[in-house]
Amino acid sequence: APDISLAAVKAHLSQFQTIANDNGGNRAHGRPGYLASANYVKGLLDAAGFTTTLQSFTYNGATGYNVIAEWTRAGDANDVLMVGAHLDSVSAGPGINDNGSGSAAILETALEVARQNLAPAKRLRFAWWGAEELGLRGSQFYVNNLSATERSRIKGYLNFDMVGSPNPGYFVYDGDNSDGTGAGPGPAGSAQIERTIQDYFTSIGVPTRGTDFDGRSDYGPFIAVGIPAGGTFTGAEGIKSSAQASLWGGTAGQAFDRCYHRSCDTTANINDTALDRNADAIAYAVWTIATATPPV
Ligand code: PHE
Ligand code: ZN
Ligand code: ZN
Ligand code: ZN
Ligand code: CA
Numbered sequence: 238a239p240d241i242s243l244a245a246v247k248a249h250l251s252q253f254q255t256i257a258n259d260n261g262g263n264r265a266h267g268r269p270g271y272l273a274s275a276n277y278v279k280g281l282l283d284a285a286g287f288t289t290t291l292q293s294f295t296y297n298g299a300t301g302y303n304v305i306a307e308w309t310r311a312g313d314a315n316d317v318l319m320v321g322a323h324l325d326s327v328s329a330g331p332g333i334n335d336n337g338s339g340s341a342a343i344l345e346t347a348l349e350v351a352r353q354n355l356a357p358a359k360r361l362r363f364a365w366w367g368a369e370e371l372g373l374r375g376s377q378f379y380v381n382n383l384s385a386t387e388r389s390r391i392k393g394y395l396n397f398d399m400v401g402s403p404n405p406g407y408f409v410y411d412g413d414n415s416d417g418t419g420a421g422p423g424p425a426g427s428a429q430i431e432r433t434i435q436d437y438f439t440s441i442g443v444p445t446r447g448t449d450f451d452g453r454s455d456y457g458p459f460i461a462v463g464i465p466a467g468g469t470f471t472g473a474e475g476i477k478s479s480a481q482a483s484l485w486g487g488t489a490g491q492a493f494d495r496c497y498h499r500s501c502d503t504t505a506n507i508n509d510t511a512l513d514r515n516a517d518a519i520a521y522a523v524w525t526i527a528t529a530t531p532p533v
Contacts, residue, residue: 238524239349241342241516243509249341250333252277254504257331262500264337265328266368267299274324275302278344278365282306285351287363294367294378301325301367303375308350312360318527319362320346320395320519321376321455323369330500334507335473339397340365342516346523357527359392366455369398376455380462393430394459394466395522401512402471402494404487409434410456410467411447419449423456426465430526434467437521443514444484469518471511473497 253274257263260270275291282289287306294301304324322339326332347363355361368374380388396410411419412427422428431447438445448470450456456466472493482489496502 238521239353241345241349241520243513243516246341246345246512246516247509249344250337250504250507253337253341254331254333257326263328263330264324264326264332266296266301266325266371266374268328271325271367272302275304275365275367278324278340279304281344282347285348286310287347287351292379294375296368296371296374301375303367303379304365306347306363308355308361310354311356312527313358314360315390316359317362317391318359318393318395318523319364319391320523321364321366322397323375323455324365325367325370326502327370327498329498330496330502333502333504334401334403334494335399335497335502336369338399338401338507338512342400342512342519343397345516346520349520350523355528358530359527361523361527369455373455373457377458380458388462388464391459391464393426393526394456394464395430395519396454396456396466396468397515397519398454398468398470399473399494400469400471400515401507402473403506403508404477404491404493404495405471405508405511406477406481406485406493407438407443407445407511407514408448408470408472409438409445410470411449412465412467416447420451423450423460423467424463424465427460427467430465430467430522433525434469434518434522437518438514441514467522469515471508471515
């Protein structure tokens with residue numbers, strides 16, 4: 238799997254920051270900074286050779302958009318791996334960690350697929366969701382509008398929401414509910430996705446912990462219809478414990494992201510090491526799952 242360029246991911250974050258600065262300070266649903274963000278992502282994917290769709294929906298009297306990009310040059314169209322991140326911010330700020338980080342990391346992964354002219358066994362489909370912050374509206378709209386046949390073709394969904402938190406944890410969605418807490422395991426196949434992501438962090442010597450499928454991000458509509466899911470997360474408003482600070486460094490007694498949903502969620506609100514490791518983990522998971530034969 239490739240080493241994703243941290244500089245390239247951060248260049249996308251700078252573009253999201255500029256878009257927010259030029260559009261009233263945010264990239265929120267129904268605001269001009271959201272559509273500008275969607276057009277930025279779509280433009281790069283179109284130029285790279287993806288087949289893209291700007292899917293619109295209405296929520297709260299405003300038009301929202303999902304950007305969907307499929308790598309149609311290769312892969313079995315009946316065996317789809319989806320990779321998604323929400324592209325909207327809250328209205329309070331530019332949303333650079335939440336979720337410029339996941340959006341930029343999957344964007345750079347998609348662009349690397351194109352640069353390598355990757356020919357995976359699975360069909361790769363990337364998604365940038367609208368209106369997550371208003372209740373997973375874009376991803377729910379997408380899943381609701383799949384026919385039964387289209388839905389059955391999606392064999393896995395990888396979600397990345399907040400992957401550069403300034404006081405980071407290294408959380409992997411707990412597909413097997415190995416900690417025995419929370420909402421229980423994900424759909425069958427989620428445990429294998431979890432193991433694949435854990436394998437990457439093990440290979441770089443970074444310990445991980447589980448985070449529950451608690452319904453707070455865009456994997457929710459996918460697991461609700463039985464699609465296996467997984468992904469990573471570096472923490473939001475939760476407080477890093479002393480045990481977690483011993484494990485990962487950083488500051489015990491402080492939030493993983495003290496700027497969560499605030500105006501200070503800017504390009505300064507990113508831990509480069511966490512962003513770099515997560516971007517590389519995304520590429521590892523995409524390459525491993527999509528290129529495996531027989532598919533995993
Ligand atoms: N989805 C939350 C948000 O965008 C953040 C979050 C992600 C919380 C993953 C928990 C787990 O605000
Ligand atoms: Zn949020
Ligand atoms: Zn988020
Ligand atoms: Zn687990
Ligand atoms: Ca659990």
